[in-house]
Amino acid sequence: MSGRPEPDREQLLAAYAVPERATPRIRMNFVMSLDGAVTLDGRSGGLGDPADRLAMGVLRTLADVVLVGAGTVRAEGYGGLRLSPENVAWRREHGLGDVPRIAVVSAALDLDPRDPVFAEAEGRPLVLTHAASDPVRRAALAEVADLVDCGADRVEAALVRDALAERGLPQILCEGGPHLFGTLIDADLADELCLSLSPLLVSGSAGRIAQGLSQHARRMRLVHALPAGDLLLLRYARAR
Ligand SMILES: NC(=O)c1ccc[n+]([C@@H]2O[C@H](COP(=O)([O-])OP(=O)(O)OC[C@H]3O[C@@H](n4cnc5c(N)ncnc54)[C@H](OP(=O)(O)O)[C@@H]3O)[C@@H](O)[C@H]2O)c1
Incomplete structure (x- = not known):
């Protein structure tokens, strides 16, 4: 251990404060090892x-919606988003719902409607897909989530951001x-990167935070x- 003081929740709320909530913003959050690995044993938790x-x-407390790709849902077993009582109280004081919504991006819709990401969600999740996605899978997922088409035959990143903002969810935390x-x-839509640099060297063949x-x-x-x-x-924020 370093013996260095650690920032507390109040300091972090100030450090990550959102300057203006109406303007759509996509904030990325990743944890990465010192040697650039995005996973340890296939998941982020060990980092x-x-x-x-x-x-x-x-970061979740400050967000309107948590956005994740279907691969992360499948690998990480995304259960319901839970916040501490202090963070829930902060959200209520600031006119926000108790927890952010969850939105999953998927083209193939290879998602189980019984997955905890749907079953344990507090609000109805959003599934962001495209209009040509599989109709049988669409029908199954429509039982548990709101499906939103963000493109005719592929998911377009700009339409993802716009669809969330139109639903009153402009502060997007992408995990x-x-x-x-x-x-x-690729679409130049990442406004911020909040990166935890973990004090681990792990080697191996894990990927990096962007592909x-x-x-x-x-x-x-x-x-x-x-x-x-x-x-x-x-x-880090986008340089203007
Ligand atoms: N260290 C960290 O902070 C961190 C954070 C997140 C994830 N991870 C790790 O990353 C790994 C998963 O990596 P990944 O790259 O597969 O994750 P991902 O980006 O969450 O998942 C990829 C899948 O998401 C959907 N998707 C993503 N972008 C899309 C787009 N533009 N258009 C349409 N669909 C899109 C597709 O799903 P369909 O196949 O359903 O179409 C695609 O196959 C896991 O091991 C996880 O543990 C680490």
Whole structure:
């Protein structure tokens, strides 16, 4: 352990404060090992620690909706979003519902309607897909979620953001995964990256936090770098 003081919840709420809630914003949140791995044993959990989880709870508290790709739902077993009583109280004081909505991006709709992401959700989840997706799977998922078409035959990232904003959910916290992040970088729609740099070297063949079709250089500026023990909480925003 470093013996360094760790930021508390109040400090994190101030550090990640949203300047203006009406303007749509896509904020990414990832945890990554020092050597760039996005997973340990196939999941993100082994990379994080209590400080990272505190920051994640704060980021969820500040969000209108948590956006995830179907691959992350399948790998991580996304249950209902739970917030601490303090964070629920903060949301109520600020006129927000108790927890953010959840929205899942999927083209193939290879999602089980009995999955905890639907069964344990507090509000009705959104499934963001395209108009040509499989009709049988659409019908099954429509029992448990609101399906929204964000494109004719593929999911278009700009339509994802617009669909959420139109539903009163402009503050979008995207918790991955790498393919969804890649799509958002391709479309130049990632406004912020909140990255927990975990003090682990893991090697192996795990992927990185973004996987896209082509490379782009999107310049970001550092908003903060907060040590939390040996972990580093980095907040970057799009450079204007
Ligand atoms: N370290 C971290 O912070 C962190 C965070 C998140 C995830 N992860 C890890 O990342 C891994 C999953 O990676 P992944 O890249 O497969 O995750 P992902 O981006 O969540 O999932 C990819 C799937 O999501 C859907 N999708 C994503 N972008 C789409 C788009 N633009 N259009 C249509 N569908 C889209 C597709 O689902 P369909 O196949 O249903 O069409 C696609 O197959 C897991 O091991 C997870 O643990 C780590």
